[in-house]
Amino acid sequence: MTELEKGPTGRRRGRGARERILGAAQQLFREQGINRTGMDQLCAAAEVSKRTAYQHFTGKDELVAEYLRRFDPSVLSGVFDRTDLTPRERLLAAFDIPATTPLCPYIGAAVELHDPLHPASQYARDYKKAVAARLADAAREAGAADPEQLGEQLALLLDGAAARTRVLNADAFPTAAAIAAVLIDSAIPAGDDRRPAEASS
Amino acid sequence: MTELEKGPTGRRRGRGARERILGAAQQLFREQGINRTGMDQLCAAAEVSKRTAYQHFTGKDELVAEYLRRFDPSVLSGVFDRTDLTPRERLLAAFDIPATTPLCPYIGAAVELHDPLHPASQYARDYKKAVAARLADAAREAGAADPEQLGEQLALLLDGAAARTRVLNADAFPTAAAIAAVLIDSAIPAGDDRRPAEASS
DNA sequence: CCGTAAGCACACAGGGCGGTGTACATAACA
C-alpha cells in the first residue's frame, strides 16, 4: 500500500500529481508536439516539481507512452457504442468525431518519435489496428461482403483525413466521409442495412 | 556574380557545396526525420564544414524549406506525364509510386515543425494543393463528373496511405489504390476512358 | 606573383534538454 491511492487525504494538493502531469501532457503534447515540449515546461504547467514527475514516471518516454495509452478509449467509445444507429450509420459516424476530438495524436507521435520500437509507437500501431478491427466489426454487422477490407479502407480514410487536416489546416473529414459513403454503398449488398433491433431479434 | 555558379572551376571539390548539403539533407531528413538530424551530422555527411553550410543557408529553417521545395518535381513528374496511359490509368498510377519514392516528407515536416507559419509548412500546403490539382486535371481528362472532388478525394487517399504506412510500418498503398479504383469507377460515366491519342486527335 | 573568393578545422558560446541530488515542508499514523 505504498501507492498514492493509499488514503483519503491527498497529502498536499487536490490529490494526484499523476493526473495533473498527464493532463498537462495531454494539452501540451497536442498543442506543441512531443519533442517541442520540455519537462520543465510540462512540470510548470502541471504545477508539479520536476522531482516529483520523475518519481511518478521513470522518464519522458514512459510519460509519452502513458499519454497515448490513455487516449485510447476516448475516441473509440461513443462512436461504436451508439446502438441507436444502423451499422451503416455507425460506420459513417466515425467521420463526425474530429470536431469534438482534437486530432489523433498517434500519427504525430509516430512521426515525432521516429522509432518503431518506442513503446508509444507500439501503442499507436495497436490503436490503429483496434480501430480497423472495430470498423471491420461494424462492417460485418452491416453485411459487407469483405468486412476486413472495408474496415481497413475506412481506417485509411480516417488517417488520411487526420493527416490532411493537419497539413492543410483545413477539415478534410467531410471529404473522407463522402468517400466512405461510396465505399460502403459499393461494398454492401443493396439495402442490406438493418436496424440493430431487427438484426438482434 | 558572387554566386557559386560563377565559373567553370569549382574551387576545391566536384563543385557545389550546396548540392552536397541538400543531398545529405534529403537523405538524412528522410531516414531520421528533421528534428533528429543535427547540423553537425548533416555537414559531416555532406563532407562540408559547418561554417560553409551556414554561408549557404542562413539557418536550418531555410535548409528545410529548400529541401521541401526541391522535392516537388520528383514526385509529380513521371506520374502525370505518362501519356502512354489513359487518364484513368494515370490516376491509378499515382498509387504505385511509393515503392520507388521513399515517402512523402511533407506530412512528416508539417508534424515535426509544428508551426503552420514555417515556410516549409507553406511549401507542404502548396505541394498538397498542387497534387490535388493535378489529380483533378487528370480526373477531368478522364471525364469525371466532378473532377475537383475526385482529385481531392484521391489526394486524401495518398495522404492516408502515406500516414498509415508510416504508423503501421506496412505498405498501405495497395489498399488506397483499391479505394481509388472504386471512386474512379463511380465518378466516371461508364466506359468513358479514352486513350490520349484518340482524345487529342 | 599576388589578390581574392571559396572552403576548411576547430573551438566556443548560449540554450534547451532529460535527469538527479540535496535539503526542506507537510500531514497522516503510531
Next chain:
DNA sequence: TGTTATGTACACCGCCCTGTGTGCTTACGG
C-alpha cells in the same frame, strides 16, 4: 511525539543543438 510517505524548491550535471568567430588552406584569375 516522532516516523514515514509524499511532495516541494532549487541548484546542478552532462549532452546535444543551432549558430559564430577566428585563423588557415586552396586554387583560380589577372
